[in-house]
Amino acid sequence: KYDATSTLPSTKLKARANELGLSFTGLEFAKRMDDDDPLQHFRNKFIYPLNEDLPSFDPSLIRGDDECVYLCGNSLGLQPKEAKQCVNRELDKWGKIGLHGHFKGEMPWAFADECVDELSAKVVGAKREEVAIMNGLTVNLHLLLVSFYRPTAKRHKVLLESRAFPSDHYAIESQIRLHGYDPATSMVCLEPREGEHILRTEDILARIASEGDEIACVLFSGIQYYTGQVFDMPAITKAGHEKGCYVGFDLAHAVGNIELQLHDWDVDFACWCTYKYLNTGAGGIAGAFIHKKHAKNDFPKLSGWWGHKMDTRFNMDNKMDLANGAHGYRVSNPPPLLCATLEASLKVFNETSMSALREKSKLLTAYLEMLLDEHYPRPTPANPHSRPYAEVISPRDPDQRGCQLSIMFSVSLKNVYTELEKRGVVCDVRKPYVIRIAPAPLYNSFKDVHRFVQLLGDSLVAAHVNSTTEGV
């Protein structure tokens, strides 16, 4: 998997530090990296929360009027400054012309989703007609599974991972039941090997090879929400197809984070939410992908009038004339307010490319990893110590992870999180064991990462003290 011709981001970082005559651990290096960053100006397109506005901030520890350290794009992205304007444009139109907004204005409501599907397609590596913008992620997953999961006595299984995101797990479970099958026998949940956090690609492919004849549908995430692992989507797709399975992906954590080539990888279907790295705000509108080769499929669907071809939709004759491709999967009329925040976000993405973002992202996350390893290493026989430590459970290979590192600690997770919050770090805890830290290449800087690592040091000490005194 390692590409011998490409230099590891950590190697690049060290080389650059050398070149500059700086230690990679110092603030000066972070500043210089930011100065070199061709994407640096994007930070200014987002609204950064201030420490003093955060609910648990402690003014005795940090300045209130500083920007917080926001490393939580894996959960909820920051607000593009243009979002408010796009949303209010639609509200103003509604006030001004009422009903006529359906066919007038920059974003005619009857086509609100079509105003954002082209740029969405670009971000996931799809043809425009392969993408529909609609609903929430899990709703879309259901719409897709109705087409792509059609169990028969011989082929009734769904392959997923044991740590799939709960919503995907429940969606699959309920679809299996819908068809009268039993999740106990139809739901194949792959576990990492004993003592490992990360599923090995070879194990996934082996399972598909051995059990594939009984598998109707393979469903993985593009990036695992808990570990940050990137699944090898092209290899899984190929293996699934070789056994006659349909292969789909939940791209919640992948979209806007890594480069995707859904069309070229021959993925059958995919869905994603947009409130994480696509920065559309809580409950943002979701996306769905159906490969062009299925554009005129006759699979079962849960249809609605919005899947009807537009030019004859309003004939209201109750004769379904389905739009080709992903548009045929649309059900209800689209919500312009949600399309508007997506528009604001995609405009920003459209000023750069996923490959440029990914290049920066690899450096930024490697930088985080190096600092963690340097400052808070797990004790080893060669380096025994009793200081609190951090342990990254995300893949060490930069190609096998996105921007997020998932970190376990030697002290109480809850205490570490509490202390980070006091210090203006925004990140999230995922039960049972990790804090997820996701430097988003669009709006995070090397300085953010440097500051986080510093604040983590203070937090580990404080958390350690607290758990000791709690024990008394």
Next chain:
Amino acid sequence: KYDATSTLPSTKLKARANELGLSFTGLEFAKRMDDDDPLQHFRNKFIYPLNEDLPSFDPSLIRGDDECVYLCGNSLGLQPKEAKQCVNRELDKWGKIGLHGHFKGEMPWAFADECVDELSAKVVGAKREEVAIMNGLTVNLHLLLVSFYRPTAKRHKVLLESRAFPSDHYAIESQIRLHGYDPATSMVCLEPREGEHILRTEDILARIASEGDEIACVLFSGIQYYTGQVFDMPAITKAGHEKGCYVGFDLAHAVGNIELQLHDWDVDFACWCTYKYLNTGAGGIAGAFIHKKHAKNDFPKLSGWWGHKMDTRFNMDNKMDLANGAHGYRVSNPPPLLCATLEASLKVFNETSMSALREKSKLLTAYLEMLLDEHYPRPTPANPHSRPYAEVISPRDPDQRGCQLSIMFSVSLKNVYTELEKRGVVCDVRKPYVIRIAPAPLYNSFKDVHRFVQLLGDSLVAAHVNSTTEGV
């Protein structure tokens, strides 16, 4: 059906005109009716488009700076003035505290839907736990049908009307196919009698009685979108239950329009959109109702993590512990921006009651009907004439219709519509034959109706002239 003890609204109107010593056709009467209207002040809570902002307005015919005549709440309600503030409150929160908005603020995003389900329940006559606010209408219909339409060889039919709204038609069709049945034999589409526009309740009940043993699910609208007919929901529900069918309703045109008592009527399930009489804007969030008696059902569902009980949802252990009642049908996390416009709207409704609104509505629509009958009657042997005329196809019984009248014309529908648009009337055409005029009791006045009827007169003349000259 006529209640002898209750006076017809037209009788009331004439009595009031007499009392005032005014003709009911004059503008003065409209003004006096508005003065008497206890709900008059609600108009001021909405943004009224001006003529000059409408795309087809003709300044040679009307003043640009007058408010338009908006009679289109059946399609898209006007914007409550507070909507913008509610939406921007959530945008501001997102900018200010990012991720923390999930559990902070007036509308914590993790509960955005629960902030609006109680007032929603009030509007449809439901217990709070019977209601979930989510998705679009047709998406909700699918989620509900997955539970309530479970065909067997002996009971595989769905009873609906031949003129059901297309989206409902397609939804049912696709669900029948999903289960391997054939719409040609499983979809029973009731037609009005020859030469009639309105389905007779007796015919619906008779069909349920005769075919009910084979019917899994009865699905009607609460109000027919094309004719404005109110279906007799309690009677249809009772008849369905007597034959062992589940009974559900699409309340798109009923909610916010007429009084609903879903719980007391023992309706099994229902869904509605909110962008019509609930004034939430295009693509507004929809609602779903599941009767309390099904609160702990074990029906098949299309599940997602948002249907999981809140207190254990984030344990992320992939063991589904479904919330009771309608909340268990939620799939994806809710969109606060859409909940915010619903909040703004429901606050207005909560200042009055559906019974007060309905009382005004009956008068307002009867007034429209009387004026149309008076000014543009269809020629009869007793009153032969060759002037253009309007013909109301909505039920004449005020209890059997909501606020909308559907009107056919003796001259080209398209021409009439074009002329109305030039004159600042906002309404809509539904193919094949009608213009729908819906005086919404929340923000429409007797003056609006009076003005509309005047402008319709001018439009009929102009449309008539145009079609005559076109013929030359």
